Amino acid sequence: MNENDEWYRFVFKMSREQLVVQQARKSFLTGKTKPLEFRIHQLKSLLRFISERRGDITDAVKRDLGKSEKGTELFETLGLEGEIGLAVEKLAEWAAPRPVEKNLLTITDEVYVQPEPLGVVLIIGAWNYPWAITLQPLVGAIAAGNAAVIKPSEVSSHSAKVMEELLPKYLDKDLYPVVTGGVAETQELLKQRFDHVFYTGNSTVGKLVMEAAARHLTPVTLELGGKSPCYIDKSCDISVACRRITWGKFVNCGQTCIAPDYILCEPSIQSRVVEEIKKNIKEFYTENPKTFEDYGRIINQRHFKRVMALMEGSTVAAGGDSDESQCYIEPTVLQDVTGESKVMKEEIFGPLLPIITVSGVDEAIQFINEREKPLVVYVFSHNNKLIKRVIAETSSGALLANDCLVHFTVSTLPFGGVGNSGMGCYHGRHSFDQLSHLRSCLIKQLKMEGINSMRYPPHTAKKLGWARFLLLKRVNVCKLRRMAMLAMLAGLASFVVQRFLR
Amino acid sequence: MDTQSQVVSRLRSVFASGVTIPEEFRRAQLTKLMSMIKENQEVIVKALHKDFSKPKFEAILSEVEIVVNDLHYTISNLSSWMKPEYVSKNLATKLDTCFVRREPLGVVLIIGAWNYPVQLILLPLIGAIAAGNCVVIKPSEISAATSSLIAELIPKYLSQDCYAVVTGGSEETKSLLQNRFDHIFYTGSQTVARSILQAASVHLTPVTLELGGKCPCLIYGRIDMPAAARRLVWSKFFNAGQSCVAPDYVLCSPAIRDALLPVIRQTLEDFYSKEPQSCPDLSRIVSPRHWTRLMELLGKSGGKVVIGGESDEEDKYIAPTVLVDVAEDDALMKEEIFGPILPILTVESLQEGIDFMNRQERPLALYVFSDESHIVNTVLENTKSGGFCSNDGIVQMTLPTLPFGGIGASGCGQYHGRWSFETFTHRRGCMLRGWALERLNTLRYPPYTESKLSWLRWSTSPESTCSLM
Numbered sequence A: 001m002n003e004n005d006e007w008y009r010f011v012f013k014m015s016r017e018q019l020v021v022q023q024a025r026k027s028f029l030t031g032k033t034k035p036l037e038f039r040i041h042q043l044k045s046l047l048r049f050i051s052e053r054r055g056d057i058t059d060a061v062k063r064d065l066g067k068s069e070k071g072t073e074l075f076e077t078l079g080l081e082g083e084i085g086l087a088v089e090k091l092a093e094w095a096a097p098r099p100v101e102k103n104l105l106t107i108t109d110e111v112y113v114q115p116e117p118l119g120v121v122l123i124i125g126a127w128n129y130p131w132a133i134t135l136q137p138l139v140g141a142i143a144a145g146n147a148a149v150i151k152p153s154e155v156s157s158h159s160a161k162v163m164e165e166l167l168p169k170y171l172d173k174d175l176y177p178v179v180t181g182g183v184a185e186t187q188e189l190l191k192q193r194f195d196h197v198f199y200t201g202n203s204t205v206g207k208l209v210m211e212a213a214a215r216h217l218t219p220v221t222l223e224l225g226g227k228s229p230c231y232i233d234k235s236c237d238i239s240v241a242c243r244r245i246t247w248g249k250f251v252n253c254g255q256t257c258i259a260p261d262y263i264l265c266e267p268s269i270q271s272r273v274v275e276e277i278k279k280n281i282k283e284f285y286t287e288n289p290k291t292f293e294d295y296g297r298i299i300n301q302r303h304f305k306r307v308m309a310l311m312e313g314s315t316v317a318a319g320g321d322s323d324e325s326q327c328y329i330e331p332t333v334l335q336d337v338t339g340e341s342k343v344m345k346e347e348i349f350g351p352l353l354p355i356i357t358v359s360g361v362d363e364a365i366q367f368i369n370e371r372e373k374p375l376v377v378y379v380f381s382h383n384n385k386l387i388k389r390v391i392a393e394t395s396s397g398a399l400l401a402n403d404c405l406v407h408f409t410v411s412t413l414p415f416g417g418v419g420n421s422g423m424g425c426y427h428g429r430h431s432f433d434q435l436s437h438l439r440s441c442l443i444k445q446l447k448m449e450g451i452n453s454m455r456y457p458p459h460t461a462k463k464l465g466w467a468r469f470l471l472l473k474r475v476n477v478c479k480l481r482r483m484a485m486l487a488m489l490a491g492l493a494s495f496v497v498q499r500f501l502r
Numbered sequence B: 001m002d003t004q005s006q007v008v009s010r011l012r013s014v015f016a017s018g019v020t021i022p023e024e025f026r027r028a029q030l031t032k033l034m035s036m037i038k039e040n041q042e043v044i045v046k047a048l049h050k051d052f053s054k055p056k057f058e059a060i061l062s063e064v065e066i067v068v069n070d071l072h073y074t075i076s077n078l079s080s081w082m083k084p085e086y087v088s089k090n091l092a093t094k095l096d097t098c099f100v101r102r103e104p105l106g107v108v109l110i111i112g113a114w115n116y117p118v119q120l121i122l123l124p125l126i127g128a129i130a131a132g133n134c135v136v137i138k139p140s141e142i143s144a145a146t147s148s149l150i151a152e153l154i155p156k157y158l159s160q161d162c163y164a165v166v167t168g169g170s171e172e173t174k175s176l177l178q179n180r181f182d183h184i185f186y187t188g189s190q191t192v193a194r195s196i197l198q199a200a201s202v203h204l205t206p207v208t209l210e211l212g213g214k215c216p217c218l219i220y221g222r223i224d225m226p227a228a229a230r231r232l233v234w235s236k237f238f239n240a241g242q243s244c245v246a247p248d249y250v251l252c253s254p255a256i257r258d259a260l261l262p263v264i265r266q267t268l269e270d271f272y273s274k275e276p277q278s279c280p281d282l283s284r285i286v287s288p289r290h291w292t293r294l295m296e297l298l299g300k301s302g303g304k305v306v307i308g309g310e311s312d313e314e315d316k317y318i319a320p321t322v323l324v325d326v327a328e329d330d331a332l333m334k335e336e337i338f339g340p341i342l343p344i345l346t347v348e349s350l351q352e353g354i355d356f357m358n359r360q361e362r363p364l365a366l367y368v369f370s371d372e373s374h375i376v377n378t379v380l381e382n383t384k385s386g387g388f389c390s391n392d393g394i395v396q397m398t399l400p401t402l403p404f405g406g407i408g409a410s411g412c413g414q415y416h417g418r419w420s421f422e423t424f425t426h427r428r429g430c431m432l433r434g435w436a437l438e439r440l441n442t443l444r445y446p447p448y449t450e451s452k453l454s455w456l457r458w459s460t461s462p463e464s465t466c467s468l469m
Helices: A003-012 A016-029 A036-052 A054-065 A069-095 A132-143 A157-169 A183-191 A203-214 A238-254 A267-285 A301-310 A361-369 A384-393 A428-434 A449-455 A461-472 A477-500 B004-016 B023-039 B041-052 B056-082 B119-130 B144-157 B170-176 B190-203 B225-241 B254-272 B288-300 B350-359 B373-382 B417-423 B438-444 B450-459 B464-468
Strands: A110-117 A120-124 A147-151 A196-200 A220-223 A229-232 A262-265 A315-318 A332-337 A352-357 A376-380 A398-401 A436-443 B097-104 B107-111 B134-138 B163-165 B183-187 B207-210 B215-219 B247-252 B304-307 B321-324 B341-346 B365-369 B387-390 B425-432
Touching: A003 A016, A016 A120, A016 A147, A016 A183, A036 A054, A036 A069, A036 A132, A036 A157, A054 A069, A054 A157, A069 A132, A069 A238, A069 A428, A069 B450, A120 A132, A120 A183, A132 A147, A132 A196, A132 A428, A147 A183, A183 A203, A196 A203, A203 A220, A203 B190, A229 A238, A229 A361, A238 A267, A238 A352, A238 A376, A238 B438, A262 A267, A262 A361, A267 A315, A267 A332, A267 A352, A361 A384, A376 A384, A384 A398, A384 B425, A428 A436, A436 B373, A449 A461, A449 B225, A461 B056, B004 B107, B004 B134, B004 B163, B004 B170, B023 B041, B023 B056, B023 B119, B023 B144, B041 B056, B041 B144, B056 B119, B056 B225, B056 B417, B107 B119, B119 B134, B119 B183, B119 B417, B134 B170, B144 B163, B170 B190, B183 B190, B190 B207, B215 B225, B215 B350, B225 B247, B225 B254, B225 B341, B225 B365, B247 B254, B247 B350, B254 B304, B254 B321, B254 B341, B288 B341, B350 B373, B365 B373, B373 B387, B417 B425, B438 B450
Parallel strands: A120 A147, A120 A196, A196 A220, A229 A262, A229 A376, A262 A352, A332 A352, A376 A398, A398 B425, A436 B387, B107 B134, B107 B183, B134 B163, B183 B207, B215 B247, B215 B365, B247 B341, B321 B341, B365 B387
Antiparallel strands: A110 A436, A315 A332, B097 B425, B304 B321
16 A cells, blocks of 8 residues: 555545455446456456565465465466366356347347356455365356455465565556455454355355445355265275375365365274275375475364364274474374264364265265255265165256365356355356356347337236236247248248249 | 244155155156146136236236246256366366256245235246255245145145145245245345345355335436336236336436326326226235335325325325425335326436436336437446346346346345356355376476476466477
């Protein structure tokens, strides 16, 4: 914030957050973001930011989460670059008017849905993937023509600092300001009026965000969390299953909203599962994950203590080692866990993988349904009927069979939660639609007034019949065209017959 | 008699039993709803007449036919809406099955409003049933006759296990909201909407809010005055102005105003005769309280009544009234009018008109009357509203293919036709991976290397399929 801003704020008794939002709105109202060229230019600048500042980004993530450079690329920037590329390529298609079916009365009119920007959007990021989670919604916001105030999580403080310093060098700083700070600053931001709030984080804060937004009747997208269950069918290829689960769980030290939170399986395979996971942990993270570059750390002391405390009362089947000074927790497997164990009381968000034994898929489904709807349900099985049952009898943001996490990379799938795991969705075109207003447009002429008179008073039964017909019967324009084509062809055919074949 | 919580938890167990999921069940319930309307058309019209003297024509068009139309549309498209939607993939997921499954949310709450008490309950209900939910229906207590009719008819035709009607006033609604729902659909005012959102946030319940606002009507440029006046008068005084998408006020130049007034006067006479109060085709105000509100607004207004102004408290009658010389800060401009009172404000230029509209809260609908298409386009591109219609009023909401909803203060979410179905649906992303090609997966496992990264970059990009083909 420069000297002029400070003076302005002082004179008008505005908070920094108020001023930033006001500037963003002012800038939005100039209409700058309307042309698609502007939006594409900003998106391309964002892409340039990621490639030119890769070093700063990976360095910040290393300090925040102990993640290796390649790990950051794989899990943060790769996906972002894909999303930006997709938006740039498809923007014209997404932003174009979308025609809809008409009725007889509107047959000569233009009837369509026009995607329009909402206005000023607030994006509140999370700390576990500080770049992907904060910037992916931003891609949608920019593509849809909005201004966006970006509030990165203060918990991943290095990333927040780098974002605040460097992003304004690439993006329009009035339209897409970065506001850093903690709880107080976020609360102050939430007092301002936005046209949409996009929040990623936990359910507790999610409720507070929704409540704050309610004051201004602001719609929200909440990407929350939950305990994503992972059911392993005893007759599946346990070796492959455990490989994929191990990867999905311990990426980012388990600090992934869609990480498999806990395993459900029959008692007969529990020890095999434990052995396989142990084997894969060693293969991925070596004998000593603590010294291995590609294994990360818990974000901070508070979360370290929280996760360590969750282990209480459960049997450690693998791992268990920790080092508070480094916020290091070894990849850990807990066995014979029950629904009442401490580790089952909240989303783990750490490298602890509890195994709960169930008698089969019936009990697994029941167990899942007794709990809040998660962000994703995982099921490992060769039996398609079983998979179909799990799909049909459970509810979750998403369902992934026979792997972990990868549904995140399919941008055509809507990514979001349901119930306690959130509301709204994004990725790819869904981001664009989520942050747009789909305005219904009916462009009529003042002609053909004769037909309209059917609906005017004084009312008669005859008029009513006509009005019903014209106003409310839908017309399949394609069918009419086809019929007209056929009629024309028939006419042509008869002409040819008459002319040439007599 | 069950308490509200008992009703909700009963519905929740019914939903968990899965009875509302099969397509046949949903189709059967929708068909029964169709019978309910068709077989009871006369009593519905009578109840609407009792509540606010709604003319039979208006009742049939805006309360019966619009619902029947949406039902036909929904029933004939239900199969295709319910089908899983297969989506395109990237190379890394080419051998997998990816689709979006439409799933019901669970137990949803629909709170209706009094101005179109049948339509505003049944249109969302169609979507909720089609999407496979159990529903709690709370009609507005203000349209008392119609709401008690709905409360009586729904259990007669629809499954009493899956759909429950809860009656009562604001206290009952408040306590109902303490229960947990999987979606709340509310039509009504901004004030109540705020408290609904607050209550919903406790349970992280998503909401659809169909609110109101002042729908402006800009008349500018070259114009077919008689046609414009007829459409304006029709859409304004339909249901005595008690429509959320009625043109609330007019913006035009002084010249257009002067040319428009005599034509409006003539049109009113053509429609409602010289004695509107005795004309059966004009509605009444819904309640004494609303009648008083409107009369007070008229009293406080600084504008001049040039047409109408007559009223009759006992009859809850207000004549179609037009005022001029109304300023931006007039009493009539401070809230949604929702009555048969039409203020005409003047602007000197198109830009002034656009700026005026943009200074107000975003409305549910925005209207422009003009024979010049560039004027229509300019307004469309430089304003914001839930919906937009040029050269007519209200009719944009009769098309089930157009999403109906507001933006900002006029609401969030959209419905009608397929949009209703989607409102009460969770779109669940499903991905079924194969077991083969585990070796390919090694690209993503640690230790992370540069070459692995390049392969992944290529195979997960959306263009990768094209480059291979």
